[in-house]
Amino acid sequence: MTTVWLDPNARRQIAREAARFRLVETGGPLFGFGEEERLTVVAAGGPGPKARHRPMSFVPDRGAVTEAIDFVWTEGERRYRYLGSWHTHPRGRPTPSGRDRQTAREMSEDEGVALARPLILIQSTWPTRRLVRDIDLRAHHWDRARDDLVPATLIDVRDAERDWPILELT
Numbered sequence: 001m002t003t004v005w006l007d008p009n010a011r012r013q014i015a016r017e018a019a020r021f022r023l024v025e026t027g028g029p030l031f032g033f034g035e036e037e038r039l040t041v042v043a044a045g046g047p048g049p050k051a052r053h054r055p056m057s058f059v060p061d062r063g064a065v066t067e068a069i070d071f072v073w074t075e076g077e078r079r080y081r082y083l084g085s086w087h088t089h090p091r092g093r094p095t096p097s098g099r100d101r102q103t104a105r106e107m108s109e110d111e112g113v114a115l116a117r118p119l120i121l122i123q124s125t126w127p128t129r130r131l132v133r134d135i136d137l138r139a140h141h142w143d144r145a146r147d148d149l150v151p152a153t154l155i156d157v158r159d160a161e162r163d164w165p166i167l168e169l170t
């Protein structure tokens with residue numbers, strides 16, 4: 001099973017963005033380092049101005065994702081790569097939908113993306129709750145043998161434990 005270490009600032013970025021769109025889905029790219037079953041998420045990006053937000057779907061702003069990839073490549077001094085994406089499920093469970101599985105499968109097969117095993121974080125949101133709860137964020141990693149997204153263990157890194165610089169994305 002894959003273990004994902006999550007930078008506290010990346011979690012705050014996800015929670016902040018998720019709280020802005022509690023009735024419709026939102027999301028963004030994830031960046032970090034690691035290989036195969038050990039991944040560390042250092043930064044999470046927002047949806048971008050041209051993203052499409054719907055109650056049951058989210059289409060990222062491709063231009064904003066490309067800009068974020070370039071920004072991380074430069075600011076992170078080439079230490080970090082594109083790991084996958086996060087998105088919200090308003091009123092839903094933080095588990096992958098059929099569409100999420102299909103999107104991950106397409107990412108894994110897209111040679112232009114160069115992401116053999118996409119990491120997908122899903123955050124449940126609830127319109128009646130002002131706060132986005134930490135326990136409602138779950139990680140899923142693409143498993144080639146099973147041809148499916150499978151649950152991953154998500155571990156929060158504390159601020160004091162972080163041994164990489166904060167990488168703040170807009």
Ligand SMILES: [Zn+2]
Nearest residue numbers: 089096097100
């Ligand atoms: Zn989803």
